[in-house]
Every structure is written in C-alpha cells, then in structure tokens.
Amino acid sequence: MSAITQFRTAAHELIDFIDASPSPWHAVASAEVLLRAHGFTRLEEGDRWQLAANGRYYVVRGGASTIAFVLGSQPMAEAGLRIVGAHTDSPGLRLKPKAAMSGDGISRLAVEVYGGPILATFTDRDLSLAGRVVLRTATGQETRLLRFAQPLVRLPNLAIHMNREVNEQGLKLNKQTELPLILGLMCEGDNAEAQLRKLLADAVQADAADLLSWELSVYDVQKGCLWGANQEFIADSQLDNLASTHAALSALIATKQPAATCVAAFFDHEEVGSESATGAGGSFVIDVLHRISLQAGLDEEDRRRAIARSFFISADMAHAYNPNFPGAYEPGHKVVVNGGPVIKTNVNQRYTTNAETAARFMTLCEKAGVPYQQYSHRSDLGCGSTIGPMIAAQLGVASVDVGSPMWAMHSARESAGVHDHAYMIAALSAAFGS
Known part of the structure; x- marks a missing residue:
C-alpha cells in the first residue's frame, strides 16, 4: 500500500468515526465498537475487577467518557505508564430541558450554547438532533441513544435587506432570542411540547408518556469528505477533538504486548471546563489508575514510582496558519496543515509542555518517521487550554500538549490535513511502544 493510500485510508476511517458520533455519547459508543472488535473487555466501575496479564480493557463513566488500557509486560513500578488523553465533546448548541416553543404559527426549540462555538457557522445548515433519552420502565429507568439522521431543525439567517451591515460588522446572534431553532409549522390546536415528545419517543420506539428526560446536541447532518486539488484536506464537524480521540x-488498538501499561483516556466536558464527574477535572483517571495499580499489587510507594516513570500526552487539535489572516499568528510559529503533529507551548501553563517533554515528543516523532512542528500563541491574544494542565497537576506526571493542525476550530464545519491524521497515529503509536 502506497503512503498516499495509507494517508487516505486513515482519513476515511476518521470521517466514518466522526459521522457515527454526532454527540459525546455516540462518540463513546463508536469507540466501544472499535475496542470490542479488537479484543478489549468492558469493565464496570461497580464491579470488582480481575485483570489478566497483558489484558485489554475499557471502562465507561456517564456514557460520554471512557478509559481504555492495555496492561504492560513489565512491572508497572519499573516501566511506568504511557497515557494519552483527549476529549469527546465539541462546542455547539444543546437543547434545553423544556425546549418546545410555539408562536406565530411556528414551533421552535430553545437551545443553550455549549462551550465556545462560532455561532454564525450554524446558520443555514442542515441541522438535526442527537444524544440520549431516559425512559421510565417497569424496572426503573433505561437510557437509549437517539439520532435523527435527516435534517430536522434549522437556524435561518436574517436576509441582508434587514441586516445591511452584516458583511461589514459580522453576524451577531443574541443567544437567548435569536438562536431558537425552527422545527415545523403549527396548525390550530397543535402543541409544540407534544410534537417534540412524539418525535423523540418515535425515534427510540417508546411511548411519549414514558420519556423522563433527555440530553440532545444539535449537529450538522452533512457527512465529512476529502477536499482540495489533490484531496489533501479533510472537512467535517467535530475534528476538535474527535480527530485526537x-x-x-x-x-492503542494497534499496540500489542507493550512493555509499559498503555492508557487512552477520553473525557466529556472539556469545552466547558472539565469540572464534572466525567470530565478530566474529576476523579475518573485517578480512580482507574489506582484500581490498575491495586490489581498489579503495587503499594503506595510503588504507585508513586510508577507515576514518576510515566509520560502523559494531552492530544487536542492545534491552530494551523490561515494565509487569509496572517496577523492572527505568532510570526515564528506558523504551523502548516499536513506539516505533522504540533507541540504546543505556553509559559502560563495553558499547555503542559516544557523543554524536556517537548524533546521527548520530538524523539517519538523521529522514531515514527513523521515531521513535527511547534506552536505558541500570539502574546496579545488569549490562549485556549486543554485537559493537559489539570491531568498533569492531578497525577504529578511528565506531560506534553500536542495536536494536529486545523482550520476553523469551533466552526460547525472544520478542516484538517489528510497526512496529519496518519502522522498523529504514528506518533502516538510510538509513544505507546516507548
């Protein structure tokens, strides 16, 4: 298989993964399908764990976060752990618990802004709903995933004839009054709440009366694709951060019988601060690592020795240089699409990278035969952050922040490089094998 074919195969696999994962709950379900297909066994947090030597396992918390791991062949206190962290959520719009609105003969759905999306990019697109609903059953309650594959809702733009300055001042949307999504026309006697409940109930094959609650994301139904003169770019939603996931x-799936125990942790709620039971600011990763160490027979002294010999990679997408906006970038750090993984540095610890961990990741890239780049944000612009600083602080582990370069981060439709995705897989594979 040629290098170009390998690059495109990895890119198409990414597109398929994203298109099957329109919500964080679907992302974990998609990950579970892949993990099970490659010999991983699911563990439950409420059960006692019995881990076999060289075993491959995963555990899910809250439906939207999961941690998978492969036990190493060497003692954990001597070999340490190789940990990669990413997140399953993306910025966008979420339905409010009582979302149905009616007036002027139109039913609409009230939404809340989740994280920091570019709101204007959600206008005039084929949008739908995906997430999970909780049903009343004879034995208690049951959670089911829900996804409307067809366009269901829309956020129409105001015509330029009523907004003459839109091209000069940009589209500005009031988050309370101008974001409700159009669902359908209302006839006399119709009830918007009943209409919504019936749609949801029919989608999960349940009675509307049994619907208790739901968490639903708004997503763009347009599928991902390759684009560019040589099909060298990827376009899709949620590249930040399902590409890293x-x-x-x-x-991890490709890692066979590693010396060090290898862990891939995927968290919800990164886009809103990570402070939740399923977020990186919670106890999930600490709980899982502690239980692994207990199964390995480590006492507290050896557990600390293991952490001291571990390495954590926070994988989150990076800002690629956009030639249409040259003034937005630090002159010496214009990273390019398809130029390889980006090592992200910020002296205020928005990223965890230091000189030693940057050099370690550079060495991994060299071992994998892939190029690498370095990024620093403009000093007069606020820098985003990742799960890296909080995981590094919680564990006390050597850490680096990296990501694949992309354009239009937090847009409803983002872009990245075909080569870069294969490069990142190779670099992370080298990390798990180190």
Whole structure:
C-alpha cells in the first residue's frame, strides 16, 4: 500500500468515526465498537475487577467518557505508564430541558450554547438532533441513544435587506432570542411540547408518556469528505477533538504486548471546563489508575514510582496558519496543515509542555518517521487550554500538549490535513511502544 493510500485510508476511517458520533455519547459508543472488535473487555466501575496479564480493557463513566488500557509486560513500578488523553465533546448548541416553543404559527426549540462555538457557522445548515433519552420502565429507568439522521431543525439567517451591515460588522446572534431553532409549522390546536415528545419517543420506539428526560446536541447532518486539488484536506464537524480521540484509539488498538501499561483516556466536558464527574477535572483517571495499580499489587510507594516513570500526552487539535489572516499568528510559529503533529507551548501553563517533554515528543516523532512542528500563541491574544494542565497537576506526571493542525476550530464545519491524521497515529503509536 502506497503512503498516499495509507494517508487516505486513515482519513476515511476518521470521517466514518466522526459521522457515527454526532454527540459525546455516540462518540463513546463508536469507540466501544472499535475496542470490542479488537479484543478489549468492558469493565464496570461497580464491579470488582480481575485483570489478566497483558489484558485489554475499557471502562465507561456517564456514557460520554471512557478509559481504555492495555496492561504492560513489565512491572508497572519499573516501566511506568504511557497515557494519552483527549476529549469527546465539541462546542455547539444543546437543547434545553423544556425546549418546545410555539408562536406565530411556528414551533421552535430553545437551545443553550455549549462551550465556545462560532455561532454564525450554524446558520443555514442542515441541522438535526442527537444524544440520549431516559425512559421510565417497569424496572426503573433505561437510557437509549437517539439520532435523527435527516435534517430536522434549522437556524435561518436574517436576509441582508434587514441586516445591511452584516458583511461589514459580522453576524451577531443574541443567544437567548435569536438562536431558537425552527422545527415545523403549527396548525390550530397543535402543541409544540407534544410534537417534540412524539418525535423523540418515535425515534427510540417508546411511548411519549414514558420519556423522563433527555440530553440532545444539535449537529450538522452533512457527512465529512476529502477536499482540495489533490484531496489533501479533510472537512467535517467535530475534528476538535474527535480527530485526537480517533488517533489515540487507533494507536492503542494497534499496540500489542507493550512493555509499559498503555492508557487512552477520553473525557466529556472539556469545552466547558472539565469540572464534572466525567470530565478530566474529576476523579475518573485517578480512580482507574489506582484500581490498575491495586490489581498489579503495587503499594503506595510503588504507585508513586510508577507515576514518576510515566509520560502523559494531552492530544487536542492545534491552530494551523490561515494565509487569509496572517496577523492572527505568532510570526515564528506558523504551523502548516499536513506539516505533522504540533507541540504546543505556553509559559502560563495553558499547555503542559516544557523543554524536556517537548524533546521527548520530538524523539517519538523521529522514531515514527513523521515531521513535527511547534506552536505558541500570539502574546496579545488569549490562549485556549486543554485537559493537559489539570491531568498533569492531578497525577504529578511528565506531560506534553500536542495536536494536529486545523482550520476553523469551533466552526460547525472544520478542516484538517489528510497526512496529519496518519502522522498523529504514528506518533502516538510510538509513544505507546516507548
């Protein structure tokens, strides 16, 4: 298989993963399909764990976060752990618990802004709903995934004739009054709440009266694709950060009998601060690592020795240089699409990278035969952050922040490089094998 074919195969696998994962709950379900297909066994947090030597396992918390791991052949206190972290959520719009609105003969759905999306990019697109609903059953309650494959809702733009300055001042949307999504026309006697409940109930094959609650994301139904003169770019939703999630999954799945125990952790709620039971700011990764160490027979002294010999990679997408906006970038750090993984540095610890961990990741890239780049944000612009700083602080582990370069981060439709996805898989595979 040629290098170009390998690059495109990895890119198409990423597109398929994203298109099957329109919500964080679907992303974990998609990850579970891949993990099970490659010999991983699911563990439950409420059960006692019995881990076999060289075993391959995963555990899910809250439906939207999962941690998978492969036990190493060497003692954990001597070899340490190789950990990659990413997140399953993406910025966008979420339905409010009582979302149905009616007036002027139109039913609409009230939404809340989740994280920091570019709101204007959600206008005039084929949008739908995906997430999970909780049903009343004879034995208690049951959670089911829900996805409307067809366009269901829309956020129409205001015509330029009523907004003459839109091209000069940009589209500005009031989050309370101008974001409700159009669902359908209302006839006399119709009830918007009943209409919504029936749609949801029919989608999960249940009675509307049994619907208790739901968490639903708004997503763009347009599928991902390759684009460019040589099909060298990827376009899709949620590249931030399902591209990193898929890269880490692919690398872990391909890891066979590693010396060090390898862990891939995927968290919800990164886009809103990670402070939740399923977020990186919670106890999930600490709980899982502690239980692994207990199964390995480590006492507290050896557990600390293991952490001291471990390496954590926070994998989150990076800002690629956009030639249409040259003034937005630090002059010496214009990373390019298809130029390889990006090592992200910020002296204020928005990223965890230091000189030693940057050099370690550079060495891994060299071992994998892939190029690498370095990124620093403009000093007069606020820098985003990742799960890296909080995981590094919680564990006390050597850490680096990296990501694949992309354009239009937090847009409803983002772009990245075909080569870069394969590069990142190779670099993370090298990390798991180190």
